[in-house]
Amino acid sequence: MRAGLMGFGKAGKAVASVLMQHPDFSLKWVLRRSEVLEHRHVGEFLGIATEDEAFIRSVGHVDIETFLDEHPVDCIIDFSPAESIHMYGAAAAKRGITIISAISHYGDAEKELLHTLAKDTVVFWSPNITLGVNYLMFAGKFLKKIAPWADIQLVEEHFKTKQGISGTAIKIAESLDLESTEINSVRAGGIVGKHELIFGFPYQTVRLVHESISREAFGNGVIFAAQNLTGMGPGLYNFEDILLPYFTPNPN
């Protein structure tokens, strides 16, 4: 699968690194706003041996229609600022390119655009594209359905300087109807990211725990999404849509 990447910040670099090392994926190019690193090779920059084209180009120096024709891809992975969907969305949809977006927050205009694009191509949007976190939410919702009387509490741990409740924790809390008093935020040292859902029963406790080791986890989520979107028709999908088929009777 030929992939193009929008954005080359910390998360973007980690995703590029995973894509280049995966046998089923080929990173064709990276488009970014900054002109730094333009014309460098992602593999050479990150110190990763790869046969992927993987060149870096600045958005300001390309015409997106021409660019997509000259450097065709099967999917565009978006870790760039929210507004860049306006730049490439229509051009991608017109060509039937799958859009996989990991943007945390979209405004109303962007959300509306996603719906429009989804009429022509596969559009996937997940504010947290980590497989484990999405599994956690999914499995947690089922446990709540099974045992609505259980007390649910969320503990999230991150590095000292992280401000506010983590976006992932807010998303987990929303999916389980937790109140903000039921979220506990621990801030200490260099903890990468840990989310622990505690289900309290009178005589037992169930804990669902997700720990991030590094940002490359986003890359694996992207690959999981891309592979599970294969063969789907145009439409707007989220992570729950691609997990649901696994939750069918007779998991054996």
Add this chain to the structure above:
Amino acid sequence: MRAGLMGFGKAGKAVASVLMQHPDFSLKWVLRRSEVLEHRHVGEFLGIATEDEAFIRSVGHVDIETFLDEHPVDCIIDFSPAESIHMYGAAAAKRGITIISAISHYGDAEKELLHTLAKDTVVFWSPNITLGVNYLMFAGKFLKKIAPWADIQLVEEHFKTKQGISGTAIKIAESLDLESTEINSVRAGGIVGKHELIFGFPYQTVRLVHESISREAFGNGVIFAAQNLTGMGPGLYNFEDILLPYFTPNPN
């Protein structure tokens, strides 16, 4: 729901205690092999205020057919030795009484009998009747299906004197095709019981953890089973059968 209890060991006592305190259940009687405590009242013995009949009778002193006619129940909960199903099974099935068995190991003769009884009544058998442990197995199997490449390891912790790998750990390992080298048994002090399933991904970790606080957890599992078997037709069911309906699309 009127319940009769077979067996009054440590687990049986804990289950009786939970049943007597649940508004939807009424403990009619306990049948046990020993003659100790015969004609005592379960509530009085355990120091629990209840209006349930809850008398204790020795198996050797009753004729089971007459007994079930004189003291009718909707379900029989079995925490007694494996062979006692031969004593009460046919009489219960004939009267359409639901059988809920938490026996750890049945021989071939008993398993065959369960199948026969299941033609006439609802028969439920779960070697570990704790809700949390069964959820763990279920959620674990789905995660394995979603991510078959993940490394799975099991750590179980119990009190120092517990011999061998825990039966629950063996059952979890079987349901996930783990090898015995992938089970780690920690034995220390008075740990009641903890099972931790670790799913290792390259850049993240998911942990499913169950901790037992006390044996009363069996009681809650019995109640969950009894409530979820209501309305079902004759047949042999296990815990997965009653969890599956919750794992359907649109869990919202």
Add this chain to the structure above:
Amino acid sequence: MRAGLMGFGKAGKAVASVLMQHPDFSLKWVLRRSEVLEHRHVGEFLGIATEDEAFIRSVGHVDIETFLDEHPVDCIIDFSPAESIHMYGAAAAKRGITIISAISHYGDAEKELLHTLAKDTVVFWSPNITLGVNYLMFAGKFLKKIAPWADIQLVEEHFKTKQGISGTAIKIAESLDLESTEINSVRAGGIVGKHELIFGFPYQTVRLVHESISREAFGNGVIFAAQNLTGMGPGLYNFEDILLPYFTPNPN
């Protein structure tokens, strides 16, 4: 060692149970305010086989001076209301009886009395008499001394109905100069009690975790205190005083 016990609430019962089963201790009597259970035998009431005298008497029915002469003990263990120290303190100190108090909160009058009594006998006071919790505070203080730059956070977990921050968490926080925003309180189901001290470093994390399994842990703390106070001269001691001698060079 002959012990008398003040108080027979939940904690008192658990402590009595541990004392009766310990080879080095003999429970002579329990004094309590209530007249319920008067003249019953603790072992018979709790269902524990013991040769200890272990009778129960109501405070209102005894003259403490006469009582202590007729039923002499080496130590009095106090799990009763705070004010009862006024009732037995002077009589105990006069006879050189060691006082081991686990009262959570003493008023100024009681604290002053403790200092007075400590001129004549060994007086030990620890609001939380669990060995593990006191070790946690102690080891935590040393880690803070070694690494004052580490971020410290406390997570405490208890059963759903527990109100406010746990007294133990407050004590741990005080001993480490934590602010209340650095304490996270999780309330869920029937969790007995867990305290987790998290030390965050830039590239590593150290966690000190204490989990209570049951109230009998108080009993073991009482035994540890009593054994480590043996041979000490009159004075007012706390748990740190009896842990310190273990923290000396060359622990091998």
Add this chain to the structure above:
Amino acid sequence: MRAGLMGFGKAGKAVASVLMQHPDFSLKWVLRRSEVLEHRHVGEFLGIATEDEAFIRSVGHVDIETFLDEHPVDCIIDFSPAESIHMYGAAAAKRGITIISAISHYGDAEKELLHTLAKDTVVFWSPNITLGVNYLMFAGKFLKKIAPWADIQLVEEHFKTKQGISGTAIKIAESLDLESTEINSVRAGGIVGKHELIFGFPYQTVRLVHESISREAFGNGVIFAAQNLTGMGPGLYNFEDILLPYFTPNPN
């Protein structure tokens, strides 16, 4: 403090990165066996802004006596192969340069040399130079001394491909006299490194847990060692020697 670094493998790079960013340390040079990267600048290579000299030189191209005279340092930090102590040891000791070695295994000849060098300068050797792991061993030994009756179990977790029991786990086990059956090794995904010491009591559990986030933890250990060795006279020291002074009475 001016530091020279022997070795530039994964751990060496991480240590260099921490040293260059610490205000009290200045990385003068790196000596390594390989000729790759010779004459490159460590900061430029690792992408870290620094004013440190931090040049890289191949051992085969320098005369160590001349090199140390021309590029004087206060301490040499050794993350290179075990035998390199023969190359620089005498020259460093002669000049009173502190030697801080993190070599996992030294042979008898190297150990003997360390003792000889320690007559002239400060020699520090710690096979695991992480502050947290050393604290864990230290605090664990004290808890064992306080409660010799507690059951101790060790669980260590590392990435799937790690062979055998971790060296750190073996060292912890030795310091606590654990048998190999009391060490549980979990291997899953990309877990960086976790060591959990479990102390089981009848009614409570204490856990001491260390988690590594990244190799830079070695760097912080080096800095802690270097700072705590300041002012010490010639001699052979280990991590326990520099932790002990903190474990003195009145930790307040």
